[in-house]
Amino acid sequence: MNICVVGAGYVGLVTGSCLADIGHRVICIDNDEGKIRLLNAGQMPIYEPYLEDLVQQNRKRGSLSFSTDLSRGAKDSEVIFICVGTPPLENGEADLSFVEKVIREVGATADSHKLVVEKSTVPVQTGEYINRTLKIYSREEKGHFDVASNPEFLREGSAVLDFFHPDRIVIGVDNRRTEDVLRQIYLPILEGTFRCPVHSSCLPATRPLFFVTDLKSAELIKHASNSFLATKISFINAIGEICERVGADVQKVAEGMGLDPRIGKEFLKAGLGFGGFCFPKDLQAFVCIGEKYGYDFALLKEVEKINKSRIDVAMEKLKKHLWVLRGKTIAFLGLAFKPQTDDIRFAPAMELIRRLREEGCHIRAFDPQAMKKASSEIPEIFYGRDPYEVAEGAEALVLATEWPEFLDLDWDKMRRVMARPFILDGRNFLPRSRVTALGFEYVGMGR
């Protein structure tokens, strides 16, 4: 099928290259000329495991191309996936101006039937507005467009894996024809007949469910899923506060809770809290949706509050153990909001660094992927070539992102180069008994 993907950010680039890989002809559109130039030169604007290979291979095969020309992309395609950003406005609502601009242009230039699929995370009822806008700006007869919702559940750092091995593919449609087209697009995934770029041989494990519903319910599934996962994280962080006060271990509590399949063990990791460009903005947007329709989503407000307070908790721990913060040198391992990504948007590490700098601390930092982005946001701190260099002379080390390679460091060497062997493990990631046996003072979160 000829598909146009509008927006070459995390969602668009992954969706576009994966759709090309399963047999479609995809054109990816972005209005950022620099980004398109980079992609056309064979370079990547973001780091995401397996993505670069997918992009290169599919460009070479001619199944994936990049352009800034939306009208050409829209004209040449039967299906248009909207993957542009929906960043938060001042009041927390999602900014839909990019979506609207794209829809107006698609409406004005399309000269044949188009299926428009919203993939960006949007507030409920956006599909209705899209439908209306397409009709207003279209020069053709009414009924020239179909609109569907197909929320993405891609996690940064494992987005390619998530595309090929989803638990479910959710689509919101208002007619059978649209359902059939979307089923056809995802058929290789649904039937397990794709070549997996992540595993050399894929076991024919359980097939994903193709969940078909109405447009509004599909839109809500996305916001409700992200908000629920964020709620789990804040819940376990609140439990961690009780654990610390009574001398229990939040990791043990989470393990015991997670054994109940109704609860599940995922998303019960206590620590510095959630970051990234999805959970914080989606929570705020969902609270705003509630307000718009007369419902006070107090539960989610509390989830946000608990998450913000994680940075205060970390500050208090550092103050308590280092006594005076002014003039202290603090080493950071990890800057990205989670491992396997270079994304630092709303990353707890970045916020903690800002707060410590306000207190007069000197920061030395290392991250396997995120240093380029971090140094353009906070250029004033020292970025080291490796963890040993940043640990040199530090009075404390904060582990802020659980990159697996940090486990394999020579922790004895780390201890020797530090001025004071103190670790604040913001992700409860390091083996406590091993590092304390080496002579470190170890402080975790909620234990």
Ligand code: UGA
């Ligand atoms: C999230 C969802 O997991 C995806 O399903 C969704 O598609 C995506 O948002 C989106 O809306 O686009 P992502 O933001 O990439 O994906 O990252 P997650 O793996 O969900 O982690 C989010 C944050 O929660 C990270 O900062 C992580 O460190 C934190 N987290 C996660 C915890 O603090 N504890 C946990 O137990 C799990």
